[in-house]
Amino acid sequence: MSSKSTLTKEQQDNVVKRIARNYDIQSIEFIKFSQDTKTGTYNLLFIINNNEKYKTGISIRNIERLNNSTDEIGLSPIETFKSLERENVLLTENIDTSDIQITYLGE
Template sequence: MLTKETLTKRQQDNVVKRIAKSYDIESIEFLNFRQDPMTGTYHLKFKINGDDKLQTGLSVSKLSRFDNSTDNIGLDPVETFAELKKSSIDNNVNIDSIYIKYLGE
């Protein structure tokens, strides 16, 4: 049986930093986080800028993938998020002005 996994606020902040490096976002709401019992893959679902059309997710094979804030994240479908895409990657992104609704809040 799988244990109920969750992400720390720091891990969720890391995801926000990784997205905000490449996209102009005002808010992010983490909707759910689960592990697929068949594959062991972790799935994180979130919504950008309070828009239901901007719901997407991130799937990773290891929980430790949420421990860094430096990897780039591309949001899919690409066409849906094209208008938010920055012209260049900002590796010194500051997430203080981004509203974050964490899992379980």
């Protein structure tokens, strides 16, 4: 498997929904998606709310995990993102992300 991996728009939307479930975000810019050829781990980097302070990412072993929008994503460092945490976690399946500005990979 090559280190030049890509995510579908749907998978990126799923990441947005999973973050929006726990955090109040206005925008997300996907910066980089890559695979570590030694470990096989996928890394996705993004910036939330156009603020370098909120530049973070997630690592996953299996790219198929991004095919659903229901798993929770916790952002770290926890202290940095505490101010964005929702008081009430959204338990609904269909999270409305229409008011979140999304910049997809490769845009």
